[in-house]
Amino acid sequence: MTPLSPFAADWPAISALLDEALGLPASAHAAWLDGLSGERAAHAQALRTLLAHRASVETDDFLREVPRLDLADAEPPGSGLVAGSHVGAYRLISELGRGGMAAVWLADRSDGLMKRRVALKLPRIVWGDAFAERLAREREILATLEHEHIARLYDAGVDALGRPFLAMEYVEGESIDSYCLAHAPGVHERIGLLRQVMTAVAHAHARLVVHRDLKPSNILVTRDGQVKLLDFGIAKLLEGERTRATALTELGGRALTLDYASPEQIRGEPLGTASDIYSMAVVAYEVLAGTRPYRLKRASVAELEEAIASADPPLASDSATDRRLARQLRGDLDSILNKALKKAAGERYATMDAFAQDLQRHLDGKPVQARPDGLAYRAAKFVHRHRLQVAAATGVALALVAGTAVALWQAREAARAAATAEAVQGFIESVFDANTSDQADPVAARATTARELLDRGAERVDRELASAPEAQLRLYKLMAQMYVGMALNEPSIALERRSLALSTRLYGAHSDQALRSAVEIGLDLSSLGRRDEALTVLLQADAAARSRRRDDDAVRMMIDTALAMVYVSADPPLGLARARSAAALARAQGVSADGIEALFTLGENARKAGALAEARQALVDAAAWIDLQGKTGELHMVLSALGAVQNDLGQIEAAGATLRRAVALSERRNEPAFRATRFKLARYQYENRLLHEALAAADADVAWARRAGPEEGEVPSAVMANYGRTLVAYGDAARGLAALDEARALLPRATTERMGPLLAARADALVALGRLDEARADVERALATTARAGGATVEAVRAVRRRYWLAAGRPEQALQDFRDHPQQAGETDTAPLRLRRQAEEAQLLLAAGRDAEARSVATAGLAALDRLPERRFFGVAEAQMTAVLGQALLREGRAAEALPVLQKSLTLHLVQYDPVHSPAVANARRALAEAEDAARRAGTGTSPTERR
Incomplete structure (x- = not known):
């Protein structure tokens, strides 16, 4: 028996009238009841009873403090809450999710009035007046909010069983944190999503509504990148009689999500819009840095409450594991998040609009x-956190150099630190004052770009701060980071070089500061393809570090990691040795951002050296460390490397799945590192001769490569080269050669290790086009360039040379070379690779006139192909071996047997290759025509001589 059972017979009419009454202020209920007439008047007493019952639980300011729900006496959910059940005019389809207080179901209207699917919110634990009051409150709130980024309220009420419900807009999307994990958008795109949320919350604040439960699960992102804000269920109205509190405040349990709660929520204080600003800052921190702002040792509720109430969160740039992402967060974004996360509400942004505008x-x-x-503020905080250390170290003063959102601590005397801080802040302010209207030409001043401001500032540093070297050093680093954020690597490197020179003068060539500066320069030079310059800088740092009395493990790990990155293609054995050293130090020190980079580098180097099991383990460990830190910024890079290792191990299907996941994490990014992830999938498709897939997906990346500038490094050239190789393999050698020439033009001048494979691919195209003299020259240069490269690279160049020898009429030389360089036993000797080598051997034997041997090898290869579970990856090998088998039978005078084999060969070739341009297709057609002609001659009993 529920409180509404006496009204069950007339409930549809009563419910509709009750909805109307609840839309009015309580002070208007009496007049509204007295004004009922006709059939409506018949329900006046029932409505009066229901409204009085509702009023009986209204005793104090609604949700003035965090409500507590005592679930000890909670009844189990009402019966019948399963798919197909009816709640009011709605039929339940499937449960979408559940929280501490309510379940949300996908439902549609079953009364025929309209066709609409909704998200139906129902109490999960108890059907009672308290929850009915809460949902009525949410209905009142949502009815006032009409905004493109707020899920709409369609209907609300209580059904005949006393179950309150809200019917809201059903949003197909994923939570903002899951969306960022799956799609890995860039920082600018993430800020765009956050600003959509902020406009919605600001809209609510303008209507005196506080959300009170901002968290990623209440922020959905649709397929088209639009945000929808959900769940105003515990929102508070800020004025009018609707601020009255109810008996809900007497219930136990929290109606909030602790991880995103503001300090005032933790303390149970009255809440305002500043509480939403704080929770929005926690969401923004997680979306931008990939982790929440509080790191706990025990992860207990008590510790989390203490952290929110009193602990200062680390800068977002310090929490991010992605090195590039961390650079973009330093400065403005660190400062913006820091302001919004202040413990004192008055120190945060005054409004959500102000937060969004910054x-x-x-x-x-x-x-x-x-x-x-x-x-003063930073120093006070430091002393508060480290009272004992400060008391013990009386000679050490804390200093802060204030720049654009970056704080630098200096363990120097307070007077010098204060002078440095003043110099840096004054300089930065003067740089940006040039953009204000307080200039001789205000219009021109306001039109000055950020790049122009930085360029001018960089020119002034040495001249104006010659007497403040610490300030100079900080400004070099700060402005270099700003240039990187604008993808301007050349001016960034110039400032980093000045920073290295000054660090060396101030602290010595062996100091941590100088060595870290050198590593940054080396990595940036390497990313631009300037490997020789990078190697010079890094080897100097390596020698300086080794000459110290104690080679610091953290700095040593950074140097070895950087050197391994440079050596990975140019000298794989040296690269592997450095990578192993860095990874050993990483494992000894435990999980860290630099350690993840060291493990990733070991994976890349071990793969290049053919140590595939070691490579796989290092990459699996790197992915696990990323997961432990709760950050996904570089996960796509680790997964793309792991996919390449799986492919080398012959795990082709698994490799494709891993690479596709990596691309899904990076598909919304445009930086070279993320284009490199897409390139690895394209290379996988080329290597496994999934040529149609590779070409179908190539257009966007090729267009990007063509418009990329030199600051993008060697990735554009790699993308274009893979596209050219794919076209050549597909049979369109003319277009392939043009793409390869574009790749050559895009390759940075300082990059030498990629030139060999590029020349080999170009020679392959020239062979297909019959330009053999040019092909020979490119093959010889390719072999000379790749002499020290890994075995797979050298073998790929040799395969091109063998195709050149075939085209030049030297099949025996090609066959001998094939046999002189057998596949080495070990991890790389996989079934897929053996099958592809069988296809090549069969072709070489046939070209050398060894028809019986060719037929035998082709027959064995086709039998092996039938036993492979991943047959779809070997269409090209099947076409090649089928053609060899058919042609061998034809040469042996077995035209009748050859004819169906060559018919199948042509079909396979048409599926795999360009039907118009491919020489392989032309050869397949020619062989089939010869077989048909031979079969006809055999059928007439005439010899070829007699017919001629």
Whole structure:
């Protein structure tokens, strides 16, 4: 028996009237009841009873404090809550999710009034007046909110069983954190999503509504990148009689998500819009850095409450594991998030609009309103956290150099630190003052771009701060990071070189500061393809580190990792040795961002050297460390490397799945590192002769490569080269050669190790086009260039040379070379590779006139192909071996047997190759025509001589 059972017979009419009454202020209920007439008047007493019952639980300011729900006496959910059940006018389809208080179902209307699917919110634990009151409150709130980024309210009420419900817009999307994990958008795109949320919350604040439960699961992102904000279920109205509290405040349990709660929520204080600003900052921190701002040792609720209430979160740039992402967060974004996460509500942004506008100013390259904390504030915080250390180290003063959102601690005397701070802040302010209207030509000043401001500032540093070298050093690093954020690597490297020179002068060539600066320069030079320059800088740092009394493990790991990255293609054995050293140090020190990079580098180097099991383990460990840190910024890079290793191990299907996952994580990014992930999938498709798939997906990446500038490094050339190789393999050698020439033009001048494979691919195209003299020259240069490369690279060049020898009429030489360089036993000797080598051997034997041997090898290869579970990856090998078998039978005078084999060969060739341009297709057609002619002659009993 529920409180509504007496009204069950007339419930549809009563429910509709009750909805109307609940839409009015309580003070208007009496007049509204007295004004009922006709059939409506017949339900006046029932409505009066229901409204009085509702009023009986209204005693104090609604949700003034965090409500607590005592679930000890909670009844089990009402019966019949299964798919197909009816709640009011709605039929339940499937449960979408559940929280601490409510379940949400996908439902549709069953009364025929309209066709619409909705998200139906129902109490999960108890059907009672308290929850009915809560849902009525949510209905009142949502009815006032009409915004493109807020899920709409369609209907609300209580059904005949006393079950309150809300029918809301059904949003097909994924939570913002899951969306960022799956699609890995860039920082600018993430900020765009956050600003959509902020506009929705600001809309609610303007209507005096606080959300009170902002968290990723309440923020959905649709397929087209639009945000929808959900669940105002515990929102508070800020004025009018609707701020009254109810008996809900007497229930136990929290109606909030602790991880995103503000300090005032933790303390149970009255809440305002500043609480939403804090929770929005926690969401923004997680979306931008890939992790939440509080790192706990025990992960207990008590510790989390203490952290939220009193602990200062680390800078987002310090929490991010992705090195490039961390660089983009330093400065403005660190400062913006720091301001929004202040413990004191009054120190945060005044409004959500102000928070959103500062993010937009960052995107526009304009000065942001958030400023770094002052020296006194930071010093007070430091002393509070480290009272014992400060008392013991009386000679050490804390200093802060305030720049654009970056704080630098200096363990130097306070006077010098204060002077440095003042110099840096004054300089940065002067740089950006040039963009204000307080200039001789205000219009021209406002039109100055961020790049122009930085260029001018960089020119002034040495001249204006010659007497403040610490300030100079900080500004070099700060401005270099700004240039990187704009993808301007050349001016960034120039400033990093000045930083290295100054660090060396201030602290010595063997100092951590100088060595870390050198590593940064080396990595940036390497990413631009300037490997020789990178190697010079890194080897100097290596020698300086080794000459110290104690070679610091953290710095040593960074140097070895950087050198391994440079050596990975140029000298694989040296690269592997450095990578192993760095990975051993990483494992000894435990999980860290630099350790993840060391393991990733070991994976790349071990694969290049053919140590595939070691490579796989290193990459699996790197992925596990990323998971332990709760960050996914570089996961796509680790997965793409792991997919390449799986492919080398012959695990082709698994490799494709891993690479596709990597691409899904990076598909919304445009930086070279993320294009490199897509390139690895394209290379996998080429290597496994999934040529149609590779070409179908190539257009966007090729267009990007063609418009990329030199600051993008060697990735554009690699993308274009793979496209050219794929076209050549498909049979369109003319277009392939043009693409390869574009790749050659895009290759940075300083990059030498990629030139060999590129020349070999170009020679392959020239062979197909019959330009053999040019092909020979490219093959010889390719062999000379790849002499020290890994075995797989050298063998690929030799295979091109064998095809050149075949075209030049030297099949015996090609066959001898094939046999002189057998596949080495070990991890790389896989069934797929053996099958492809069988196809090549059969072709070489046939070209050398050894028909019986060719037929035997082709027959054995086709039998082996039938036993492979991943047959779809060997269409080209099947076409080649089928053609060899048919032609061998034809040469042996067995035209009747050859004819169906060659018919199948042509079909296979048409599926795999360009039907118009491919020489392989032309050869297959020619062989079939010869077999048909031979079969006809055999049928007439005439010899070829007699017919001629």
